[in-house]
Amino acid sequence: MSIFKKIVTYRPSFTVRILTGLISMLIMLSVCTFIGLADRTRLNVRAAEFDARAVEAGAKVYFDQCARCHGVKGEGIEGQGPALASEQFVGRIELVRDDMQLQSIKVVVPSERLNQIGWTGSLRDYIIAVTESGIPIKTSNAWDVNHPTFGERFGGPLRGDQIRDVASFIVNYGLDPLPNDQAILPPAPGEGQAARPTPVPLTPAQEAGKALYEAKGCTACHAIRGVGAQGALGPNLTRIGAVAEERIASDHYKANLQGQPPATTAAEYIRQSIIHPNAYIVPECPQGACLANLMPQNYEQQMTPEELNNLVDYLSSLK
Numbered sequence: 001m002s003i004f005k006k007i008v009t010y011r012p013s014f015t016v017r018i019l020t021g022l023i024s025m026l027i028m029l030s031v032c033t034f035i036g037l038a039d040r041t042r043l044n045v046r047a048a049e050f051d052a053r054a055v056e057a058g059a060k061v062y063f064d065q066c067a068r069c070h071g072v073k074g075e076g077i078e079g080q081g082p083a084l085a086s087e088q089f090v091g092r093i094e095l096v097r098d099d100m101q102l103q104s105i106k107v108v109v110p111s112e113r114l115n116q117i118g119w120t121g122s123l124r125d126y127i128i129a130v131t132e133s134g135i136p137i138k139t140s141n142a143w144d145v146n147h148p149t150f151g152e153r154f155g156g157p158l159r160g161d162q163i164r165d166v167a168s169f170i171v172n173y174g175l176d177p178l179p180n181d182q183a184i185l186p187p188a189p190g191e192g193q194a195a196r197p198t199p200v201p202l203t204p205a206q207e208a209g210k211a212l213y214e215a216k217g218c219t220a221c222h223a224i225r226g227v228g229a230q231g232a233l234g235p236n237l238t239r240i241g242a243v244a245e246e247r248i249a250s251d252h253y254k255a256n257l258q259g260q261p262p263a264t265t266a267a268e269y270i271r272q273s274i275i276h277p278n279a280y281i282v283p284e285c286p287q288g289a290c291l292a293n294l295m296p297q298n299y300e301q302q303m304t305p306e307e308l309n310n311l312v313d314y315l316s317s318l319k
Helices: 002-009 014-070 112-117 123-133 160-175 204-215 240-248 251-256 266-275 305-316
Strands: 092-097 103-109
Touching (some): 092 160, 240 266
């Protein structure tokens, strides 16, 4: 009982009290620091997960709104939009994690394009600015149209978070950018004002085929540089006369053609694509994989033989 009484009635000196308080505080701070560091690691992991979700959400926005001009793989489309996945535009980046699992982007090769145009901000900021407000002044003859405004506050269809997501998606191309020789690159500043080469005049039959192309509503799905609307569903036909020759020589065409004999010339391929559109489905369209049954199956009944010949003649001339 006396020991208990001594413990209860013990009154340490002032010095002991100060030391005890300091030691207790140090212990408490150490515990809080340990918990804080552990929480920081978890927060960084969660942040990386949210970044991945932003890239995924941005991919959908890209394929819905951007691929029609910049290509399914960001490779660019001649006459419509430059590559966004090229090393010239996105540079090259690496994802770096430290011991605390903090994820950051390390720029290995900076964007050559931003340096060309004198942009001093980040690539992400540039993408957001152009996507949101567009490019109202046409600075190059390489493209048929100006970049439109996509931000809601400028009358476009996209919210701010959607624009930030698509910027995350495009920046992410920098992890594995396309080589510049596999992309449609924009002209250097000041080099895009040269007049376009004078096109070869069309024959009367080809002119009739062009008029038929527009009258039949082909522009709703297909794009031809400088002709009608910029279709976003079917393959681009700007160079179909040359592309057709490459396509019939490809292993994909030979392996996937169904129900029809293989075409041996560009004109035969184009005719086959019009009257038997499901015989061969092109792998990629502006918004992803091309789908069967989208193109009407009865164009042969809707046109006279002469009209069909004129249309094939016109499309074959596009090289």
